[in-house]
Amino acid sequence: MTAQPPPPPDPDAGLGRLVEDDDSLDLGMDETIDAGSASLAEPHPMASTLDAAPQRDRVVVLGRTRAGKTIYLSRLYEHCWKGDGPIRIEAHDGKTHLHLLSIVEEMQEHRRWPAATGGNRWLDLHVTYRGQSVTMVSLDYPGEVFRKAFVEQEENDDTRELVDHVRRAAAVLLLMDPRVLATGRVGEAADDDFGMVQAMRYVRSLPGGDRVPIALVLTKIDENADLLRHHGKLRGFAHRFCGNLMRTVPGLRVFGVAAVRSRRDALGRLVPDLDRPPRGLTGPLEHCLGVMLESRLTEQRRVASQAMQERLQREERIAAVEERRSDRFWLWVNLLLVAGVAVMGVLAWVIVRASR
Numbered sequence: 001m002t003a004q005p006p007p008p009p010d011p012d013a014g015l016g017r018l019v020e021d022d023d024s025l026d027l028g029m030d031e032t033i034d035a036g037s038a039s040l041a042e043p044h045p046m047a048s049t050l051d052a053a054p055q056r057d058r059v060v061v062l063g064r065t066r067a068g069k070t071i072y073l074s075r076l077y078e079h080c081w082k083g084d085g086p087i088r089i090e091a092h093d094g095k096t097h098l099h100l101l102s103i104v105e106e107m108q109e110h111r112r113w114p115a116a117t118g119g120n121r122w123l124d125l126h127v128t129y130r131g132q133s134v135t136m137v138s139l140d141y142p143g144e145v146f147r148k149a150f151v152e153q154e155e156n157d158d159t160r161e162l163v164d165h166v167r168r169a170a171a172v173l174l175l176m177d178p179r180v181l182a183t184g185r186v187g188e189a190a191d192d193d194f195g196m197v198q199a200m201r202y203v204r205s206l207p208g209g210d211r212v213p214i215a216l217v218l219t220k221i222d223e224n225a226d227l228l229r230h231h232g233k234l235r236g237f238a239h240r241f242c243g244n245l246m247r248t249v250p251g252l253r254v255f256g257v258a259a260v261r262s263r264r265d266a267l268g269r270l271v272p273d274l275d276r277p278p279r280g281l282t283g284p285l286e287h288c289l290g291v292m293l294e295s296r297l298t299e300q301r302r303v304a305s306q307a308m309q310e311r312l313q314r315e316e317r318i319a320a321v322e323e324r325r326s327d328r329f330w331l332w333v334n335l336l337l338v339a340g341v342a343v344m345g346v347l348a349w350v351i352v353r354a355s356r
Contacts, residue, residue: 003101010190012278037208052207053169054168054207054208055167055168056123056133056169056170056208056212057135057137057168057170058136058137058138058165058166058168058169058170059127059134059136059137059138059169059170059171059172059173059285059288060138060166060168060169060171060172060173061073061138061167061171061172061173061175062146062166062172062174062175062196062199063146063175063176063219064146064147064177064179064180064191064192064195064342065114065116065144065191066173066177067176067177067178067180067192067219068175068219068220068259070103070114070116071107071113071114071173071259071260072217072219072259072281073100073123073138074100074101074104074114075104075259075260075278075281076102076259076281076285077089077091077100077101077112077125078100078101079278079281079282080102080127080282081097081101085282086129086130086282086286087127087129087285087286087289088127088128088129088130089125089126089127089128090125090126090128090137091123091124091125091126092124092125092126093124096123096124096125097136099121099243100123107260107272107274108272108274109285111265111272112271113271113272114139117140122135122137122138123136123138125138127135127285127289129286129289129290129293130289130290130293132296134170134289134292134293137168144157145159145162146162146191146195146199147190147191147195149162149163149199149203149287150191150194150195150196150198150199151190151191151194151195151198153198157232165204166199166202166203167203167206169203169212170212170292171186171212171213171214171215171288171289171292172200172203172212172213172214172215172288173215173217173284173285173288174196174214174215174216174217174245175217175219176196176216176217176218176219176223176229176242177192177197177219177220177224177225178218178219178220178221178227178237178241179220179224179227180242181237181242182227182231182237182241191246193242193244194244194278196245197244197245197248200214200248200249201243201248204248204249211288211295212251213253213288213291213292214249214252214285215251215252215253215254215255215284215288216238216242216245216252216254216255217254217255217256217284218234218237218238218254218255218256218257219257219258219259219302220258220262220319221256221257221279221280222258222261222262222279223262223270228256234254234255236257238252238254242254246344246351253284253287254283255283256279256280257277257278257279257280257281257283257284258279258280258303259278259281260272260273260274260278261273261276261277261278261279261295264306288316315327
């Protein structure tokens with residue numbers, strides 16, 4: 001008798017057990033997902049072929065409603081501001097600093113999740129990594145704006161701001177809730193499937209977009225540990241539910257993150273538990289920063305090499321000119337010597353003739 005595969009876990013059952021069971025889940029931080037397809041050969045409709053290369057000055061965090069953008073950004077900032085890890089993040093102004101840390105404080109002291117983002121909010125951050133500095137300008141926005149921009153392709157001030165934000169991406173973190181991907185309604189899944197594909201097609205279609213690092217971040221892995229295990233952990237889950245995105249972004253990196261762990265309170269409600277450390281928090285950003293800095297160093301080496309070649313070519317041209325000048329000088333010297341000898345010979349002949 002052929003063994004049947006186990007049924008998928010009930011998304012609403014056993015959540016308390018799942019929350020406690022994620023530590024053994026292998027995050028596979030070095031996994032590379034590659035479907036080997038060239039599905040983006042044609043430019044995206046939003047990308048004009050006449051566009052110059054955009055100014056890439058920001059790390060973009062994308063995700064639908066309740067994908068965990070606000071929690072991820074605030075916990076990442078708190079961790080990299082207070083911690084002593086390889087990444088250091090500092091807000092450019094006190095208002096942003098207080099905003100991010102107050103979100104973490106609210107979860108810590110009152111055991112409640114932050115309210116959904118109500119409007120676009122710029123987060124200007126200064127990131128230091130491996131002795132190099134990078135400006136990270138992230139836009140925390142309502143998930144509905146993402147749907148209007150990349151699924152419904154509606155144009156208004158908010159969507160234009162988001163599209164321009166994506167256009168200037170130096171790196172992209174795609175935050176997705178595995179439960180929505182696996183069990184969400186068509187409308188919810190469309191944001192993470194169709195919408196993300198369109199957004200990444202747009203990035204790749206722009207000049208230099210093929211070099212922008214993109215990380216797929218599966219959030220809330222503490223709540224979704226059994227769901228991920230059932231589908232083959234991170235790699236298997238991505239192959240099962242993110243196939244179109246993988247074909248859009250060959251070599252896509254996938255990460256698992258629990259920015260804020262969860263637990264059940266006395267009333268059975270799911271509440272934030274900041275007493276337990278986050279999992280995989282800095283991995284996606286560290287990957288993107290590493291690629292960005294390596295690209296920067298490669299460009300610096302290319303510019304330095306080009307400058308060296310141009311200097312050598314100038315020196316060769318100068319040397320050739322000097323050599324031609326030297327050749328002309330000695331040519332005239334030789335001609336004058338020959339002429340002098342000839343004149344002296346003629347004079348000698350005249351003198352000899354005159355003395356006879």
